[in-house]
Amino acid sequence: MPQSPSAIDQAPVWNLVSEYPALDSPELQADLATIRQHTDTLKHQTDVFIPALEQSLLPDEEKPLIAKAWELLPLEKETALLLENVFGYAFMTWSTDSSNSASKELMGLVKRLESSFSQAVQPLHQFLIRLDEELFTYFLSNSVVRDSAFVLGYERRTRPHLLSISQENLITALQLDGHRAWGNLYDNLTSSLSYALPLPDGTTQTMGFAQLLSLLGGNDGDMRERAYHAIHALMETHQESFAAILNALAGWRLEVGQQRSQIAPYHFLDHPLHLNRLERHTLDTMMDSAHANRALGQRAYHLQARLLGKDRLDPWDVNASPPPLGEGDQPLSFEEAMDIIVAAFNEVDPEMGDFARMMQDNGWIDARPASHKMGGAYCSGFPKSRTPRVFMTFMGSTVDLITLAHELGHAFHSWVMRDLLFKETQYPMTLAETASTFAETVVRNYLLERATTPEQKAMILWQEVGSIPRFLINIPVRYSFEKAMYEGRAERSFAPADLCALMSEHWNSWHGDSVSGADAFFWASKMHFAIVEISFYNFPYTFGYLFSQGIYAQRQRLGEGFFPFYRQLLRDTGTMTVEALVQKHLGMDLREPAFWQQSLQVVEGYVSAFEELVPALSQ
Ligand SMILES: [Zn+2]
Structure with missing residues (x-):
């Protein structure tokens, strides 16, 4: 039943007042004052660790320093928590009204405070990383630092690659106008690009780069093709700049890696793997499994092509929305969407359904469309009150329903x-999408079971099946391209034509004949290659996807026992490596192909279900 616009207007706005009364409230000012005070104390008191970083001390000289660490770590913890709390508040306020300059200012202020804070705690952390095993065990014996045992212990793995404190500080200082500048150039360049896009009626419309990219996700094939050619023209015009950015980022990282290789060799994958708490062996096994099963994603592309009335997809179709099928998408009210989610979650366990309802009742969801509201969706929260918040714009489509889930x-x-203690709740990107993808799958399967027409089923499955080539072909292309680029960059730098050739080679190796040609300028148009903070911003996506499919497979296998298993697994995500987590909860070794095969079997089920529907729909 179509909803009147007012039904959508009834989507809720959230309650942030429970955290801080206002941006300029005394409560918020008090937290800022505490952050400043603690940072000041840390800055002055962490000086005592510097001699220990520059020369080796005797255990008797280190014990008073350990006592100092016990004294300072609670201050560090409280400051980190408050920084996140205030930043979260500023960001959430800004997301619902991007014209609010006070929240933007507060975000800038918190970023500056955060930078002084991390510099202040640097000597303390380096001291803990450099402690020998025996002294570190002694350090952990104090209950004050119990919640940091995993995080600090894990940080110590970087020890063989740590440089002297003065070298580390020099790198940090040079990074600002060296390394970081290349990422800024990418952002500034792409945000200033515009193109006069020729429209079917003979007129043109001037569009920015982000707008052109968003057209690629639409359901109008002609517009997708026009946008794709426009993007290529823009990338070609600025190809020298884009190539300089990629060469410089990789060159900088490889050079720093060389410097860090004095005790043990430092590989360019070490840092991204460390951040993701993943072993190289696991990554290799996962990518090998994906490559061996690339036909699954190719089949998905072929099926999508049939529904689009083509023999095979063109490169501008790989992110297409489904073509209109049957009666199309019937808009839902927010209330109806919540009822579906609660019912679907209840089938997993009433605790999950009750939780979703509580989020709604407590006013922890902001879903009402509004001008000046930021696009996209996210989940955030306040570490002080330990309460989550969900942000999105709900317009009543099935896509919105799934986003909400x-x-x-x-x-x-x-x-x-x-x-759990705050430090025990910080999980890596590899595990961040487990619960979200799981919730999506639960709701999608709930809808699929209740869909009555092939068109309804196809609309639901398009999304599910569309994820397969995204995570099992497109992301691996990015990974294998980036890896080959780092391997080659040690010897030489790449001209734009070399980067296009390298991208095409990896694109074709993963796509086979499922797409008519390679997106040769993908290395320039994909912003992820130009992120400064982290390289290889790709493989965690494939990991998260296959991991959550593997978790979903346990729902059938464990039946009644599933929910307690799932709950405990989620609780452990902040205090274990990914391999240890899977070993503990599934008794499986991620370094072996068996785990990945099990996930791929679930994925194969979606392709087969879609395959059965497509012939009837594409006649
Ligand atoms: Zn997510």
Whole structure:
């Protein structure tokens, strides 16, 4: 039943007042004052660790320093928590009204405070990393630092690659105008690009780069093709700049890696793997499994092509929305969407359904469309009160319903960890999408079971099946391209034509004949290659996707026992490596192909279901 616009207007706005009364409230000012005070104390008191970083001390000289670490770590913890709390508040306020300059200013202020804070705690952390095993065990014996045992212990793995404190500081200082500048150039360049796009009626419309990219996700094939050619023209015009950015980022990282290789060799994958708490062996096994099964994603592309009335997809179709099928998407009210989610979550366990309802009742969801509201969706929260918040714009489509389920999945993940200490709740990107993807799958399967026409089923499955080539072909292309580029960059730099050739080679190796040609300028148009903070911003996506499919497979296998298993697994995501987590909860070794095969079997089920529907729909 079509809804009147007012039904959508009834989507809720959230309650942030429970955290701080206002941006300029005394409560918020008090937290800022505490952050400043603690940072000042840390800055002055961490000086005592510097001699220990420059020369080796005797255990008797280190013990008083360990006592100092016990004294300072609670201050560090409280400051980190408050920084996140205030930043979260500023960001959430800004997301619902981007014209609010006070929240933007507060975000800038918190970023500056955060930078002084991390510099202040640097000597303390380096001291803990450099402690020998025996002294570190002694350090952990104090209950004050119990919640940091995993995080600090894990940080110590970087020890063989640590440089002297003065070298580390020099790198940090040079980074600002060296390394970081290349990322700024990418952002500034792409945000200033515009193109006069020729429209079917003979007129032109001037569009920015982001607008052109968003057209690639639409359901109008002609516009997708026009946007794709426009993007290529823009990339070609600025290809020298884009190539300089990629060469410089890789060159900088390889040079720093060389410097860090004095005790043990430092590989360019070491840093991204460390951040993701993943072993190289696991990554290789996962990518090998994906490559061996690339036909699954190719089959998905072929099926999508049939529904689009083509023999095979063109490169501008790989992110297309489904063509209109049957009666199309019937708009839902927010209330109806919540009822579906609660019912679907209840089938997993009433605790999950009750949680979703509580999010709604407590006013922790902001879903009402509004001008000046930021696009996209996210889940955030306040570490002080340990309460999550979900942000999105709800317009009543099935895509919105699934987005709401996805973000509520994230919120549930943080909710089941709310009694753990703050440090124990920080999980890596590899595990961040587990609960969200799981929640999506639960709701999608709930809808699929209740869909009555092939058109309804196809609309639901298009999304599910569309994820397969995204995570099992497109992301691996990015990974294998980037890896080959780093391997080659050690010897030489790449001209734009070399980067296009390298991208095409890896594109074709993963796509086979499922797409008519390679997106040769993907290395320039994909912003992820130009992120400064982290390289290889790709493989965690494939990991997260296959991991959550593997978790979903346990739902059938464990039946009644599934929910307690799932809950405990989520609770452990902040205090274990990914391999240890899977070993503990599934008794499986991620370094072996068996785990990945099990996930791929689930994925194969979606392709087969879609395959059965397509012939009837594409006649
Ligand atoms: Zn997510």
